[in-house]
Amino acid sequence: MAIQVFVFLLVSFLLLTLALLWRLCWLHLQPSHSQEERRRTPLHRLLKPRPPLDCPICRLCSSDVRPASAPVCPWCEVKSRRGAPKRVNTECFACPNQQCPYSGITDAHIHALVGDGKHGHAERIQTFRCQACHTTFTARRHTPLYRLKTPSHHIALVLSALAEGLDASAAEQVFGYRQATITLWLSRAGEHAQSLHERCFRNLQIPHLQLDELRTRLRSATQVLWLAIDPLTKILPVLQLGPRTQNMAHLLIHSLRQILAPGCLPLFTSDGLNLYFYALTAHFGQWLVLGRRGRNVRRWQVEAGLIYGQVKKSYRRRKLVRVSQVMRLGTEAALKVVLQGLGLSGRLNTAFIERVNLTIRHGIAALARRTWATAQQSSYLLAHLQWWRAYYHFVRPHAALRVALVQPRERGGKLLAQRYRQRTPAMAAG
Numbered sequence: 001m002a003i004q005v006f007v008f009l010l011v012s013f014l015l016l017t018l019a020l021l022w023r024l025c026w027l028h029l030q031p032s033h034s035q036e037e038r039r040r041t042p043l044h045r046l047l048k049p050r051p052p053l054d055c056p057i058c059r060l061c062s063s064d065v066r067p068a069s070a071p072v073c074p075w076c077e078v079k080s081r082r083g084a085p086k087r088v089n090t091e092c093f094a095c096p097n098q099q100c101p102y103s104g105i106t107d108a109h110i111h112a113l114v115g116d117g118k119h120g121h122a123e124r125i126q127t128f129r130c131q132a133c134h135t136t137f138t139a140r141r142h143t144p145l146y147r148l149k150t151p152s153h154h155i156a157l158v159l160s161a162l163a164e165g166l167d168a169s170a171a172e173q174v175f176g177y178r179q180a181t182i183t184l185w186l187s188r189a190g191e192h193a194q195s196l197h198e199r200c201f202r203n204l205q206i207p208h209l210q211l212d213e214l215r216t217r218l219r220s221a222t223q224v225l226w227l228a229i230d231p232l233t234k235i236l237p238v239l240q241l242g243p244r245t246q247n248m249a250h251l252l253i254h255s256l257r258q259i260l261a262p263g264c265l266p267l268f269t270s271d272g273l274n275l276y277f278y279a280l281t282a283h284f285g286q287w288l289v290l291g292r293r294g295r296n297v298r299r300w301q302v303e304a305g306l307i308y309g310q311v312k313k314s315y316r317r318r319k320l321v322r323v324s325q326v327m328r329l330g331t332e333a334a335l336k337v338v339l340q341g342l343g344l345s346g347r348l349n350t351a352f353i354e355r356v357n358l359t360i361r362h363g364i365a366a367l368a369r370r371t372w373a374t375a376q377q378s379s380y381l382l383a384h385l386q387w388w389r390a391y392y393h394f395v396r397p398h399a400a401l402r403v404a405l406v407q408p409r410e411r412g413g414k415l416l417a418q419r420y421r422q423r424t425p426a427m428a429a430g
Helices: 002-029 033-040 056-060 152-163 168-175 179-200 246-259 275-283 332-341 351-363 378-394 425-429
Strands: 113-119 125-130 136-138 208-217 222-229 239-242 267-271 285-292 295-302 307-316 319-329 398-409 418-423
Touching: 056 246, 152 168, 152 179, 152 378, 168 179, 179 378, 208 351, 222 246, 222 351, 222 378, 239 246, 239 378, 246 275, 267 275, 267 332, 275 285, 275 307, 275 319, 307 332, 319 332, 351 378, 378 425, 398 425, 418 425
Parallel strands: 208 267, 267 307
Antiparallel strands: 113 125, 125 136, 208 222, 222 239, 285 295, 307 319, 398 418
16 A cells, blocks of 8 residues: 555656646747847947057058159160160060169150060060160069960969869869969969059949958868958959958958058948957047147047948857847948948848858869868968959959940851940959
């Protein structure tokens, strides 16, 4: 009898425990109205702006202004009038000798360059000579083709395939060149592409920019690709590769600030990374001198017209559950007016930079998902990125930038008339 009572009490206790656990789990799965209201109206933390001293590059930049070099007298006024006239066009070439007074001058009416014959068997390469310092150099000096014996059209074909998503190891099997040779070509093209962007991207007028970062994988570490895009012209004004830190965010915005025209204040949108806010407030503003207690105090003030919005995405169990828009600088009404004035929808979004992330993953084999073509070193990946950026800007037409022709152009044969003129992002930017 005692055993039956004990078993009855034990079973009752277990049933009550299971009922209690079920009720607790049900309450946890079915949140109350107060919890739902809190989730619907999240409270975002207020961020405090930072001065330019927070940027390590701004601290290292010297405020001293270098004196301008003395004007150089044109060589046509210095040299003797005797001799044969110049027959070879030397425009866009400059003397590489740093000690020469005409070093770095590409104007054919000023520098002292003349043609000095040609050399090469597969391709005839022009040679120039500076009459001021008697330095000779080829037309391929300071280019990726310098001292390369492979035909230039073969190198261009290989580099174009690398910019379209082909891996270096696969290019070795397709084109028959060694992978070390292809890597050398790619490194040279990346360095030249970086210098080309530094020369061409100056004093840009960009009304709107979207910022984002792309996670990359190396053999030994994980790096982040920092990007910025102009939704109107589709150009990528800056590109940085490094860790996901505040210093890298400062480096991105600092390099962007250097290429913008004076007085240009774009509208910025990004994801929910707060590092952009600190970098933007540290580079867009001015110092104010205030008098306090008989002394002058400098205070950093952020630009009053700076507009910056974030798109915050909340994930739960690797699934997107909520997307919210947060205005960090400016008002939502001002952002809508500016976006609609540019011909956009007026909604805060990062759609254009997200689409560029997919384009980069398709164009660079090392950034594709689930790939065996992982880059081993960050320097090689950065060179590949710089070359792809130049190919994207100056070679590959963008379908969204085409312009309708007033009069369709006949192409002959059975081909349909051409109705659009294709444009690259560099052509759209002017």
